[in-house]
Amino acid sequence: MKEGVKVLFNGQPYALLDFDKKVHSLEATSQNALVCLGTGVTTDKVFPDKGTTLARAIAQGGVYDSSSAVHICNFASSDVLFFCARNELSENLEHGLAQFILDPGSRSEGVFALASFTANNGDRKVAPTNF
Amino acid sequence: MALTTTPYFPTEADVTPEQVQPTRDRLELRVRAALPTVDTRPGSVMGDLVLSPLALLAASMDIASERFASDLDLANVADGNVVNCDMAVILLNNLAVTARDTLKAAGTVTFSFVKTYVDAEILAGRQIVIDANTRLLFGGDQGDQSNIFTPRAPGGIHPVVVASTAYTGNPYVFRDNGEGAYEVDVPVWGSMFSDVEAGAAAELDQVIPGLTSAIALNTFAKGSPPQDVKALAQRARRTVYAASPTTRSGAASFVFNNFAEVTGCSPVVQGDPEMMRDTLNLLGFSDGRALDVYVGGASTAQGKVVVTLPLDETGAGLYRGALPLGNVPVAIDYVRPLNWTGTGVSADGDGDPVYDTGPTAGQKIFTPGGGQSFTISSSTNASVGYAGQVSRSGYEQFYLCVKNPNDLGGVPAPILIPTIVDGVKYGVFEVGFTYDPVVQAVQRVMDTSAFRPAGVRTVVRGFNPVTFTKFDVYYTRAYGKNVNVGQARGEIMKSINATSYPDTFTFSQINDSLLFAGARACAGVDALGWVAASAASHWLVEGGTLPLTDADLTAGLGLAYAAVERLWLTQETLATFTWQSALIESAIGPRNFALSLSETVLNLKQYGGTL
Numbered sequence: 149m150k151e152g153v154k155v156l157f158n159g160q161p162y163a164l165l166d167f168d169k170k171v172h173s174l175e176a177t178s179q180n181a182l183v184c185l186g187t188g189v190t191t192d193k194v195f196p197d198k199g200t201t202l203a204r205a206i207a208q209g210g211v212y213d214s215s216s217a218v219h220i221c222n223f224a225s226s227d228v229l230f231f232c233a234r235n236e237l238s239e240n241l242e243h244g245l246a247q248f249i250l251d252p253g254s255r256s257e258g259v260f261a262l263a264s265f266t267a268n269n270g271d272r273k274v275a276p277t278n279f
Numbered sequence: 280m281a282l283t284t285t286p287y288f289p290t291e292a293d294v295t296p297e298q299v300q301p302t303r304d305r306l307e308l309r310v311r312a313a314l315p316t317v318d319t320r321p322g323s324v325m326g327d328l329v330l331s332p333l334a335l336l337a338a339s340m341d342i343a344s345e346r347f348a349s350d351l352d353l354a355n356v357a358d359g360n361v362v363n364c365d366m367a368v369i370l371l372n373n374l375a376v377t378a379r380d381t382l383k384a385a386g387t388v389t390f391s392f393v394k395t396y397v398d399a400e401i402l403a404g405r406q407i408v409i410d411a412n413t414r415l416l417f418g419g420d421q422g423d424q425s426n427i428f429t430p431r432a433p434g435g436i437h438p439v440v441v442a443s444t445a446y447t448g449n450p451y452v453f454r455d456n457g458e459g460a461y462e463v464d465v466p467v468w469g470s471m472f473s474d475v476e477a478g479a480a481a482e483l484d485q486v487i488p489g490l491t492s493a494i495a496l497n498t499f500a501k502g503s504p505p506q507d508v509k510a511l512a513q514r515a516r517r518t519v520y521a522a523s524p525t526t527r528s529g530a531a532s533f534v535f536n537n538f539a540e541v542t543g544c545s546p547v548v549q550g551d552p553e554m555m556r557d558t559l560n561l562l563g564f565s566d567g568r569a570l571d572v573y574v575g576g577a578s579t580a581q582g583k584v585v586v587t588l589p590l591d592e593t594g595a596g597l598y599r600g601a602l603p604l605g606n607v608p609v610a611i612d613y614v615r616p617l618n619w620t621g622t623g624v625s626a627d628g629d630g631d632p633v634y635d636t637g638p639t640a641g642q643k644i645f646t647p648g649g650g651q652s653f654t655i656s657s658s659t660n661a662s663v664g665y666a667g668q669v670s671r672s673g674y675e676q677f678y679l680c681v682k683n684p685n686d687l688g689g690v691p692a693p694i695l696i697p698t699i700v701d702g703v704k705y706g707v708f709e710v711g712f713t714y715d716p717v718v719q720a721v722q723r724v725m726d727t728s729a730f731r732p733a734g735v736r737t738v739v740r741g742f743n744p745v746t747f748t749k750f751d752v753y754y755t756r757a758y759g760k761n762v763n764v765g766q767a768r769g770e771i772m773k774s775i776n777a778t779s780y781p782d783t784f785t786f787s788q789i790n791d792s793l794l795f796a797g798a799r800a801c802a803g804v805d806a807l808g809w810v811a812a813s814a815a816s817h818w819l820v821e822g823g824t825l826p827l828t829d830a831d832l833t834a835g836l837g838l839a840y841a842a843v844e845r846l847w848l849t850q851e852t853l854a855t856f857t858w859q860s861a862l863i864e865s866a867i868g869p870r871n872f873a874l875s876l877s878e879t880v881l882n883l884k885q886y887g888g889t890l
Contacts, residue, residue, distance in 0.1 A: 152318035152325065165324060172318075180322030187322075193291060194299045194331040195321050235321050237311070 150240050152176045155183070157277075173243045174273050177232070178265040181245055182277065184228045185263075198231055200224035206260075217252035221261055225250040242269040250277070286363040287343040294338055302341070303334035356512035367508045376515040384471035385431070385539045386499030387580075387716040388415060388481060389492075390438075391460045396489035397453065401440055407489065409436040409465060415481040415493060418473055426499075428469030428481070432723065438463040452605040457585035457617070457709050464496055464582075464606060466720035468539075475499040477578070496580050496716055500539035530572050530737070537724065540717050543575040543742065543779035545870050552857050553868040556668045556736065570737045572725065573871045575779055576717035579609055583711045585617070588679060590697055590704040596683030597829040598695075598706040602654065606714040607671055607722075607741050608814040609875075614645045614652040614681065617707040618696045645681060645708075647816045653680040653832065655825065655840055656815035663738060665821045667865030670813040672740040673722045677815055678825050680832055681706060712814070715741050742779050742873035745848060747808035750775075750876055752789055753886040754798040764883050767796035771883075772876055779873035784853045802886035806850040810872050812865040813843050820863060 154169035171179050187199035202224040204210075211217045229248045236244040247266035265273045307319045307330055319326045346362040349355045356367050371377070390409060397407055409430055417426040430436055438451040440461065453461035481493040514536070530546040547553045548570055556569040584605070588598040615631050624644075627633045631643045645652045655678040656666045663674050683695065697704035722739035752771065756762050770792035778784060790801040819825060823839030826832040832840070841863055848856050857868040 149316065150318035150320070150323075151316045152323045155324065172316075176318050176323070180318070180320050180326075183322035183327065192321070192327075192331070193294070193335055194296060194303055196296050198321050231321070237320060239311075239315070240320075 149173055149243060150176050150237065152179065155179055157182060174265060174267040174271040177243050177245055177267060178263070178273050178275065181228050181232050181248060181265065182263065182275075184231055185224060185250070185277070189227070195231075195235070200227045211252075214252065217261070221250040221252050242267070243271075244268045285343065286366075287346040289339050289342045289346075291335070294335060294342065298342065299331075299334050299338045302338045303330055306330050306334055306337070353512045353516050356508060357516050359509045361508050364508050367512065371508070371511050371515050374515050376511055382502045382536065382539050383468040384426075384428075384475075384499055384502040385466065385468040385720075386428070386475060387464050387496040387540075387720060388428070388467050389462050389464050389494050389496045390487075390490060391456075391462050391492045391494070392453070392489040393491055394455065394459050394461050397440060397461050400489065406437050407487075409438070409487060410485065411435040413487070414484040415467060415469075416484065417471075417475045417479050417481050417495065426469070426471045426473060426475055428467040428471075428499075431466040431468045431720070433727070436463070436465055452603050454582060454603070454605050455585040456583060460491060462582075464580075464716055464719070466716070466723065468502075471499055471501055477580075497540070497576070497578050500577070502539040527570075530570060533725075534572065534574060534721060538574075538717060538721055540576050541574050541721065542577045542777060543573075543873060545573045545742070545780035547571040547573065547870050551868070551870055552859065553866045553871045555859070555864045555866050556664050556738070568735045570735050571871070572721070572737060572739045573742050573779075574717055574721045574739060575742045575873050576715050577777075579713050579715050581612075581711065582606060582608075582714055583709055585707060585709050586679065587698070587705045587707050588681065590683065590706060591828050592683075592704070593828040593830065595829045597826065597832060598679075598681040598683065598708070599826060599832075600679060602677035602679040602710060604677060604710070604712055604714070606712075606716065607673060607675065607718040608677075608712040608714045609741060609744055610713045610746075611647055611654055611677075611814050612711040612713055613643065613709075614647065614654075614679065615709045615711070616645055616681070616695050617709055618698070619694060620696060621694045651682050653682075653817055653836075653840070654678070654815040655680065655817045655819050656813045656843070657819040657825065663736065665864055666818050667812060667860065667863035669738055670740070670815075670865060671718070671743065672738045673719060673726075674738060675813065675815075678819070679708070679710065680826060681708065682829060682832070740871070743810050743812055743867050743871055744875035745808045745810045745853070745872050747806055747874075747876050747880050749805065749807040749882075750880050751805040751882045751884055752793070753802040753804070753884050754793045755800050755802050755886050756797075757799045760797055760799075762793070762798045762885075763796040767793050767798065767883060768878070768881055770795060771881060772878065775874045775876040780870045783869060784850065784874060804850045806853075807847065808874075809845040809847050810856075810867055811843050811845050812860075812863075812867055815843055817842055818863045818865075 149172050151170045151172040154166040154171050156164040156166055158164065184198055185200055186203055188204055189199040189201055190196045192198045202220055205220045211220055225248045229245055232245045244267065245265060246268045249264040250261045251264065252261040261277050263275050263277050310317060310319050317325050319330055321327065349360060350362050350366050351370065361367050392407060400407060411430050411432055411434060413430060415428045436451050438453050440453045451463050453463050456462050475495050477495055477498050479495040483493060527546045527548050531544045534541055534544040549568060554569060554571060584603065586600065586602060588600040591597045591599065619632055621632060623635050624632045625635055631646065633643060634640050647654060656670055657676050657678060658664060658666050658669050659674050659676045663669055669675055695706050697706050718739060718741040725737060725739055771789055774788045774792055786801060786804060789804060793801050817840040820839050820841050826835055846858050846867065859866040
């Protein structure tokens, strides 16, 4: 089981690190997946395949109705799922990401989509996301 | 960060993910081994904020280290792959190679003296001297930009006049040009800012009594001032790794480093099929290592010498004596009697006697091959090698025999009119020859004590020229395209005549020239040429003596005086041709022949129609 430092995604343009708190199991995995989701593709010098086009699409007005939102979210979740699966550590497979769904159907004030994470061992977690 | 300012450290853009990821993998393995629960995956705090930047830095340092090592390897620098020129220059300076070490421009100058003045001086016991510090100026006074040369002979030049009897070789020997002047060729070197063409006259900074002119014999080579790091590194590699005239590569490096005018150099060592001086002595020991250094320049020169040969009147009579050419001839072009008459014989356009009628009408009677004159190759120093072992070097000495043609039983014949001095009859002959000035220039330097390697017997020799008598090039032409035949001819001539070992004759070099001139392709080459190991017509076989009478010559032909063979080659046999003669201890192979193609022989023929 891998442990990481808690990252606070609080709707700001930057994230905060809370070194007093640790994340582990699916929470650590889902946190990494969210980082990947918010990273622009090709912006990472080490892993150019890490990231999605989601943030850019939103910034450039690519999401203009629910249909386009579903379309963009499906691509982004697929990219994240495959990237996380490719880079999962062998000793942590049970906490690896088995399913990642980004659902924009419940968009509301402060919430862009609901992110649903399922681990290989069946654990499940849902978190609201915003950009 | 200070590291990023060094020339070796790459920018982020220079580092690829393929270079970083293996480094990150190695770092991650170490972290996982030490702290198994820490999340190092991409996206994690440890992974993205520690491992990845650290991997980027480590990969950058790897690259910087590789670049630094690359600059330490002069092979890379010599190829032009330099990362930090300052570093490479420091390294080169530590090897004592600096930009001041230039290869001087060089060439050969023919000094002409008034013959009567020289004769009088020598009769009075005085020497003609060309001081080593004499400055020769070509192209007028341009101040610092002038072409200034000095003789390449420490201690100056003391040319001597050689009688027609045997002489032992002073390297600087006057040639009698038959026009009231003595000539001597002197290698010079210096600095050149504009071209010095063959035939350019030099101004001297001091008066040399009796001197009438100093003329550039050949177009001077520019030298190679190493102005960039690449050239410096190339020099360093040659100098540090190889430039000692004791080995094959060392000798070649030495020659190329010291003689700008040399365009081809092929050292032959023991074990090569072309080496014939590696035999054992009488006691069964080798006499030490032997090294034949074959050199060639970009162009040849024409020379002539007038010799006076005494007549031995025994039997039919024979004019004979040494032929002091003062240079290593590529070919002896003609032998021309200067005082003759005859019936049934007349002078051709060159003034040479030719038969008016008969099967040999129009043929030059005294030119080698004409049946009346013989040039015999011998060695001036048997301890260095016999005739075949030192041919085309400064150790080769020529002996000219001209049969007295006055007694041919009533058939038409030229009659040579001898000059009689103190009751002895002499014939006066002009001998024209072609020579490559760089052979003597290189030998004069390599044969000095400063450069003669201990334990190695070195002989500098000229390449054996493969003289083509036929060189037909067939090409195809695309429809609607014109072929610039003149350009193709020029390119082919240049390419063929620059071919000497390690380069060999290839169709591709002709093909390239044709393609460049607009042809579609080279369809084939039909070439025929010959090569001989000496410019003489005969060898003096080991143990033989030079002929003094006509009977000696007649009896010795084919025995003591073996004919110099003309070995015929075609385009197919050129690449693999080797020949050895145990009788005269001579050998020819790819390492010691060069190609010689004249304008008149080269024929370009279009093959079929257009394609």
